[in-house]
Amino acid sequence: MEWTQDLTGKVAIVTGGAERVGATLSLALAEAGADVVVNSFGTDAAAAETAAAIMARGPRAVVVEADVSSAADCGRLVEAAREEFGRLDIVVHNASSFVRGPFLELTPDDLERSLGVIVRGPFFLSQAAAPLLKEDGGGKIVAILGNALWEAWPEFVSHAVAKAGLARMIEVLSVVLAPDVQCIGLCPGQIMGSTAGENDELRTARGETPEDGFVAMPDGTRFPTGTAEDLAAMLIDVCAAGPYLSGALIPLDGAKSRL
Numbered sequence: 001m002e003w004t005q006d007l008t009g010k011v012a013i014v015t016g017g018a019e020r021v022g023a024t025l026s027l028a029l030a031e032a033g034a035d036v037v038v039n040s041f042g043t044d045a046a047a048a049e050t051a052a053a054i055m056a057r058g059p060r061a062v063v064v065e066a067d068v069s070s071a072a073d074c075g076r077l078v079e080a081a082r083e084e085f086g087r088l089d090i091v092v093h094n095a096s097s098f099v100r101g102p103f104l105e106l107t108p109d110d111l112e113r114s115l116g117v118i119v120r121g122p123f124f125l126s127q128a129a130a131p132l133l134k135e136d137g138g139g140k141i142v143a144i145l146g147n148a149l150w151e152a153w154p155e156f157v158s159h160a161v162a163k164a165g166l167a168r169m170i171e172v173l174s175v176v177l178a179p180d181v182q183c184i185g186l187c188p189g190q191i192m193g194s195t196a197g198e199n200d201e202l203r204t205a206r207g208e209t210p211e212d213g214f215v216a217m218p219d220g221t222r223f224p225t226g227t228a229e230d231l232a233a234m235l236i237d238v239c240a241a242g243p244y245l246s247g248a249l250i251p252l253d254g255a256k257s258r259l
Helices: 022-030 044-056 069-084 108-135 157-178 193-205 228-240
Strands: 011-014 035-041 062-065 090-092 139-144 181-188 209-211 214-216 223-224 250-251
Touching: 011 022, 011 069, 022 035, 022 044, 022 090, 022 228, 035 044, 035 069, 044 062, 062 069, 069 108, 090 108, 108 139, 108 157, 108 181, 139 157, 139 228, 157 181, 157 250, 181 228, 193 209, 228 250
Parallel strands: 011 035, 011 090, 035 062, 090 139, 139 181, 181 250
Antiparallel strands: 209 214, 214 223
């Protein structure tokens, strides 16, 4: 895609940036001119493909294998940005862990999997990144929160609880890191084409009717569904926005969360 916003000279870290939505976000940042640190975890082939696609567009890319639930690995992501590019301007908390199961059967390990990737990782990555973000006159921390923040999904309780914690973290960090670093949460609805079947199954169980490009509620109200590219467009807008935009949790779901 072509972007009117110009992120040339900026450097971004995208966790889970090697495949699926993360790859779309990484490529969008590159298309807007940013160099990208692509975080990979067990996705070597996809990471290499994404990095090659970034460099084919002109910007630079480096792949860093890192478990974002590890504070030490989060530090390595930031060091990679410093060593490879000498700066850091954007951190995108995209990596997630979708633990599915009945609430009464969830184990301590299940909860830890959700909290490790979705809360602990962003906490320590933000902590490690903040000094470097401030060095270059300020930057952005953007969390991809998803629709779990607005909608209760009974089979993804630990996931939803962790996303709520990440959302509150973004709100708090927007104050803690002001005025140098702006922190924003993006809350997209259904966007993943590769998991549309599973999403449709879950929506049907809630009494919703999936349609081509829409979802119909039990009362007949219809809302549009989106694409990863829609989310990428919002990410680029947010990264190019001025410092007045901070602390916001932005729904991106055709107003479904406002029903």
